[in-house]
Amino acid sequence: MSIARSSASVAQICGELYVFGGRIDSEWYNTVESYNPTDNKWILRPSLSGQPRGSLAGARLENKIFAIGGENGSEFFSGVEMLDLDLGRWIMTQSMLEKRFTHAAAELNGAIYVVGGCDGKHCLKSAERFDPREHSWTRIQSMTTKRSCPALTVMNEKLYVLGGFDGKEMVPSVEIYDPRNGSWMTGPAMNIPRGFSAAAVVKESMYVIGGVIDGVTMTDTVERYRENSGWEVIYRGSIACRCFASAIVL
Template sequence: MAVPSAHEFHWQNLARLPSGRVYHTLSEVGGQMYMLGGCDTAGRPCPGMELYSPEGDRWISLPPMPTPRAGAAVAVLGKQILVVGGVGEDQSPLKVVEMYNTDEGRWRKRTSLREALMGVSITVKDGRALAVGGMGADLLPRSILQQYDLRKDVWAQLPSMLTPRYDANINLLGNKLYVAGGRQCKRPVKAFEVYDAEARSWTTLPMMPCKRSYGGVVWDTAGRLCLLGGLRQGGGHQSSKFTKNVNIFDTNQGTKTLALKTKRADFAAGFLRGRMVVAGGLGHEPSALDTVEAFHPQRKKWERLATMTFPRCSASSIVIRDRLLVVGGVNQKMRLCLNDCVFT
């Protein structure tokens, strides 16, 4: 299958955000993008919820979340958006679970988690949400796997992970849930495990090649796990260093290593029109990066693409209908970015 050339990608500036935001969560329902919570310019978690309408290129303010929060886990169950945990106004993890009905335009409280958690990773299988790991109020990582049943409004405990962690990267392939990396306290972990939903058991996979944080993670359409760049951390007193390493894990063919053109961390990443794309972030420059590159699968190399209009890091991104939307973040002056842009 032919992939587009580097010249076919371009950036388009979209409507500015109602307010600057970081640590917000993006979600898609029916081709529409929802932005939930996040921290404002003073670093306070906020309850805001906005809908981006691509038809009118405008932001629409929706009823705010009952509980202000940042870094929440979000799952889409039909026409409803489930919001789980995160960090509250007192900077502590939350156990509150709320659900927004996109048809009715209203919020409802749902059964809370058994304990307050931040850094939960979430996905959906067979109409049920699967919530993995998290960090509790004691700042210790958890190994729990929980399942939420929308019809019954109950959380059920499933067999726990082998490695406790939060902020893990997860992907569901058939009946198997892959969990890669994550953090324990402030330390990244290399653990890679898979949960078999039919056997209800966990299996250890080959550990990731290096400990890294603030890297990009892309699961491509073939189910390969791609770990991109980030801050590589050594042992002892060795300081963290930006890396351009790209490690790819294929469930059928094993692992291989590539290299980005630019060392970077804390960037936007996605799988777009047959290519892995990385944009912006931080590197060995005094300010945020605006450079963009994409991997050409036939040529087996990374190619430069059009630069971002607004350099930024700590942005949220999502791919909707062959468009990479990059929202908010911090710009080159280390101020919250109001600009929303799309890469196609």
């Protein structure tokens, strides 16, 4: 990328990866750049219209990218911006019901789901759903565990919330949300507690990458989940530890 970023978010649209917001040390960004794998280049894109911020979440919905919530070190946001490629700029849209940072978001069946995070005072177990047909956020059933800095993926039309910080420690637990019955269930726990990790699904496998395991120590381990065989650690090495990072499949 053109600049180093932690606590940024990513989304994929039109075959390109967009990364937006984030920070380096005490400097917060509202800049956006996209990566095109065909020509292996990063391109600067229109900046977020609101304040520079990081620890935000991102998702794609109906050929638009949404930048959701976040913080700037002193303020915490519920606001949501939408990148309209036809207009070529970010515009403010409907805010969430709660302020959230270090939360996670994903699209499932034409709606955006946001889970966990912090509101500036407390870790959250609440979750929200944005329906573009109604252009509004509604609460869905809360998770059983408070989770800031979790990872969130979609597999087999269910949401998987992975790890995070419960207000006391990093946890390895997993919760699964099925929108057909509107409820959470406990999933198989990861082998390693972690938060601020990255996660993605490739075919029938879910991968969780790096993160922080005890609030201080980073890990470079990668775990893979398959429904029939559970979690297994598939990589331990010394190439690089990463946390406050994102992953996406192109």
